[in-house]
Amino acid sequence: MCDTNPPPPDPLTWIDGELTRLDREGRRRRLSTREGPQGPRIVADGETLVHFGSNDYLGLAADPRVVAAAVEAIRTEGWGSGASPLVLGRARSHLELERCLAEFEGTEAALVFPSGFAANAGTVAALVGPGDAVLTDRKNHASLLDGCRLSRADVRVYPHGDWQELDRLLARTRARRRLVVTDSLFSMGGDLAPLGEFVAVCEQHGAMLLIDEAHATGVFGPRGRGVAEALGVEHRVPVRVGTLSKALGSAGGFVVGRRSLIEWLINAARPYIFSTASPAATVAAAGAALQMVRREPQRRETLLARAATLRQRLRDQGWNVGNSASQIVPLIVGDVGRAVRWSQALRGRGVFVPAIRPPTVPEGEACLRISLTWAHTEEMIAQLVEALRQL
Numbered sequence: 001m002c003d004t005n006p007p008p009p010d011p012l013t014w015i016d017g018e019l020t021r022l023d024r025e026g027r028r029r030r031l032s033t034r035e036g037p038q039g040p041r042i043v044a045d046g047e048t049l050v051h052f053g054s055n056d057y058l059g060l061a062a063d064p065r066v067v068a069a070a071v072e073a074i075r076t077e078g079w080g081s082g083a084s085p086l087v088l089g090r091a092r093s094h095l096e097l098e099r100c101l102a103e104f105e106g107t108e109a110a111l112v113f114p115s116g117f118a119a120n121a122g123t124v125a126a127l128v129g130p131g132d133a134v135l136t137d138r139k140n141h142a143s144l145l146d147g148c149r150l151s152r153a154d155v156r157v158y159p160h161g162d163w164q165e166l167d168r169l170l171a172r173t174r175a176r177r178r179l180v181v182t183d184s185l186f187s188m189g190g191d192l193a194p195l196g197e198f199v200a201v202c203e204q205h206g207a208m209l210l211i212d213e214a215h216a217t218g219v220f221g222p223r224g225r226g227v228a229e230a231l232g233v234e235h236r237v238p239v240r241v242g243t244l245s246k247a248l249g250s251a252g253g254f255v256v257g258r259r260s261l262i263e264w265l266i267n268a269a270r271p272y273i274f275s276t277a278s279p280a281a282t283v284a285a286a287g288a289a290l291q292m293v294r295r296e297p298q299r300r301e302t303l304l305a306r307a308a309t310l311r312q313r314l315r316d317q318g319w320n321v322g323n324s325a326s327q328i329v330p331l332i333v334g335d336v337g338r339a340v341r342w343s344q345a346l347r348g349r350g351v352f353v354p355a356i357r358p359p360t361v362p363e364g365e366a367c368l369r370i371s372l373t374w375a376h377t378e379e380m381i382a383q384l385v386e387a388l389r390q391l
């Protein structure tokens with residue numbers, strides 16, 4: 001017997017309409033695939049490109065010592081961790097890395113999360129809840145913003161880096177607990193938060209301060225602890241988050257602070273409690289990278305010096321690099337279509353610089369985002385500058 005009923009309506013057709021809209025607006029994101037290891041020169045979709053899009057700032061993602069640590073951990077602890085940390089997914093490698101991170105950061109304790117995103121979102125939502133207030137920079141990373149929303153606290157957005165407005169907002173906020181959250185090094189603008197002022201304002205109002213050092217760990221500060229260390233205030237920031245996935249060349253995130261904070265997160269941070277622990281190998285690899293951050297400060301010193309030179313050369317060429325003060329150098333072009341076209345034109349010249357579009361940046365602030373790493377040679381940087389000149 002044949003079925004004469006019409007097929008049921010497809011509830012997902014709206015997605016095609018949305019994708020067409022993204023295409024029309026030049027905002028559709030598409031994946032390329034890298035062959036071989038991460039590095040300053042990569043092969044993507046068959047093209048060899050000098051890569052100015054990676055967060056592997058110290059060139060450690062494919063370093064033989066980091067790879068060897070991962071391989072050794074796989075041999076001794078296997079690959080998958082098999083369970084969440086509280087259900088014995090946590091292995092010796094996690095314990096050791098947490099000890100090393102706490103020592104490296106000069107804090108009582110540390111906690112490793114499966115990703116930096118989970119560390120941010122989980123920590124914010126563990127520190128405030130309904131009836132509390134969370135104050136967040138307009139340009140904070142999505143993981144902090146999502147943490148604010150997840151917390152169901154009252155969310156107040158202050159203008160970028162504006163500690164005076166923050167001061168006013170805190171003075172008016174009567175909530176039981178107040179939490180201020182900010183990137184220390186903004187991931188798209190490459191600029192630094194005025195942490196000295198933020199610390200003072202938070203102390204004055206008795207508010208908690210959480211900073212995300214994702215792009216600064218290993219790069220800023222005399223010991224590589226981040227921007228808070230560079231500005232001499234790291235011991236006055238009660239909650240510091242970092243990632244293992246950028247300068248440490250691995251994957252994962254972490255929180256450092258006092259012992260009671262870490263104990264609270266073990267009990268209250270849902271992405272920590274309800275997610276499988278990261279494989280021991282990723283954690284062991286991050287541990288090896290951390291040793292290199294300690295032993296080879298010249299990597300971060302060289303990187304930051306080269307970034308300062310690059311920013312000056314680009315300014316001399318007439319580019320708007322905004323307030324970048326780091327290895328992340330945006331070329332702000334404003335128009336989405338132009339950012340995409342120029343990124344493609346650079347790719348045609350063998351240089352990969354991603355176009356960053358809204359909603360990742362605010363409307364009108366589309367840019368080409370250059371991530372400089374220690375592993376880029378002078379020749380590669382010269383190739384980038386020349387390709388940009390030709391645009």
Ligand SMILES: Cc1ncc(COP(=O)(O)O)c(C=O)c1O
Pocket residue numbers: 115116117118120141143183187212214215243244245251252253
């Ligand atoms: C500022 C910032 N925080 C957190 C994260 C999330 O880190 P992860 O990639 O380890 O999830 C990122 C990632 O891009 C980031 O840019």
